[in-house]
Amino acid sequence: MQAIRWRQDALDLLDQTKLPQEEIWHTYQTAHDVAQAIRDMKVRGAPAIGTAGAFAVAVEANRLQGSNNLRAQLLQAVAHLRQARPTAVNLNWAMDRMEAVIAATDDDTKLAEALYAKALQIAQDDLRVNRAIGDAGAALFETGVRILTHCNTGSLATTGYGTALGVIRSLHANGQLTHVFADETRPYLQGARLTAYELLHEGIPFDIVTDSMAGHLMQQQMVDAVVVGADRIAKNGDTANKIGTYALAVLARYHGIPFYVAAPTSTIDLATTSGADIPIEQRSAREVTEIFGQSIAPVGATALHPAFDVTPGELVTGIITEFGVVRAPYEESLPALLKEEF
Structure with a gap:
C-alpha cells in the first residue's frame, strides 16, 4: 500500500481524509500546495510528511529552474514547509537535509536534480528503516x-x-x-x-x-x-x-x-x-x-x-x-x- 508517488515535476498524494470510503489521489506541483496538504492532513504520519516535504522542495526546484533568486526562493519554501505541522520532528529533519543540498550545490542548473536525488534517498531509506524496525x-x-x-x-x-x-x-x-x-x-x-x-x-x-x-x-x-x-x-x-x-x-x-x-x-x-x-x-x-x-x-x-x-x-x-x-x-x-x- 502506498500513499506517496513521486516524479521530478510533481508529487501525488493519496487523500487520507477520504479513506476508507474513497481512494482519491491529488497531484501537487508547488511546495506551498504540499505544505497545505500536510496541514490539512491529506498526508500524515511523521515519516510520511518528512518524505512529502522533501519531494515538495525538489518539485519546487524543478518548477523554478532558471528563475532569479532560485536559492532564496527555495529556502523560503523550506521555511514554509517547516511550519506545516510543528510537533513532528521528521519534517524538520528532512528540511535540514534539503537545505544542506542547497548549500552544497554550487551550480544552480543542477539544484533540481540534486534535490530530487536527496528526496529519493530519504524515501528509499525510510522503507528500509521501517522494515528493520x-x-x-x-x-x-x-x-x-x-x-x-x-x-x-x-x-x-x-x-x-x-x-x-x-x-x-x-x-x-x-x-x-x-x-x-x-x-x-x-x-x-x-x-x-x-x-x-x-x-x-x-x-x-x-x-x-x-x-x-x-x-x-x-x-x-x-x-x-x-x-x-x-x-x-x-x-x-x-x-x-x-x-x-x-x-x-x-x-x-x-x-x-x-x-x-x-x-x-x-x-x-x-x-x-x-x-x-x-x-x-x-x-x-x-x-x-x-x-x-x-x-x-x-x-x-x-x-x-x-x-x-x-x-x-x-x-x-x-x-x-x-x-x-x-x-x-x-x-x-x-x-x-x-x-x-x-
Whole structure:
C-alpha cells in the first residue's frame, strides 16, 4: 500500500481524509500546495510528511529552474514547509537535509536534480528503516502475541511498511501474531479509518476498539503489549504521539504490560531535552464537534483539540529503532545510539 508517488515535476498524494470510503489521489506541483496538504492532513504520519516535504522542495526546484533568486526562493519554501505541522520532528529533519543540498550545490542548473536525488534517498531509506524496525520489534515477542496499537503508523504514515504497524506486519509474517486491537483514535479516527483499512488489506486479524475500551481489555488480560509510533522523542525518552497515547502508557504500567514506542532515529530529537519543550499542535475544535462535516455536538459547544500528548520516558519499556531496541536510561542510551550509528 502506498500513499506517496513521486516524479521530478510533481508529487501525488493519496487523500487520507477520504479513506476508507474513497481512494482519491491529488497531484501537487508547488511546495506551498504540499505544505497545505500536510496541514490539512491529506498526508500524515511523521515519516510520511518528512518524505512529502522533501519531494515538495525538489518539485519546487524543478518548477523554478532558471528563475532569479532560485536559492532564496527555495529556502523560503523550506521555511514554509517547516511550519506545516510543528510537533513532528521528521519534517524538520528532512528540511535540514534539503537545505544542506542547497548549500552544497554550487551550480544552480543542477539544484533540481540534486534535490530530487536527496528526496529519493530519504524515501528509499525510510522503507528500509521501517522494515528493520519491524524485524527488531518482532524479535521482542514469542508466538501468540496480542498487540494494542493507537493511531495509524503503517504504509499510509510512512513511505511504506510502517513503524508500529511495521512491527505488527513482521509479527504476522512470522506467524507470531494472534490479534491486533486498533484504537479508533478520536477525534480524527485514524485508527478506525486508516489502521483498520491497512490491516484488512493485509489480512491481519484485528478488532477496532474505542479509545475508552483499552483499560477494560488490559484488565481482562486480553493485551500482551502496547506498540505505538512517535512524532518526536526527546533526549530523556519523553515521546510525543497522537493524543490518547499517554493514557495507554499509564494503563499499561498499572497492568504490568510492556509499552513500546516504534520510531526511526530521525524521530529522535536530542536538541529537545524533555517533553516539556515539545510544541503541541492545537487543531480545530470542529474536528472534535464534527465528524466528516456532520455535527455531533450542540450548536455553540466549544472543544479542545491538542493533536498530541507526551508520554514520560519512565513509562516507555523500550524504543524500537532500525538499529535495535533502546532502553532507559534514555539520557544515556539515545545519544549513544545516534553517536554510534552516525
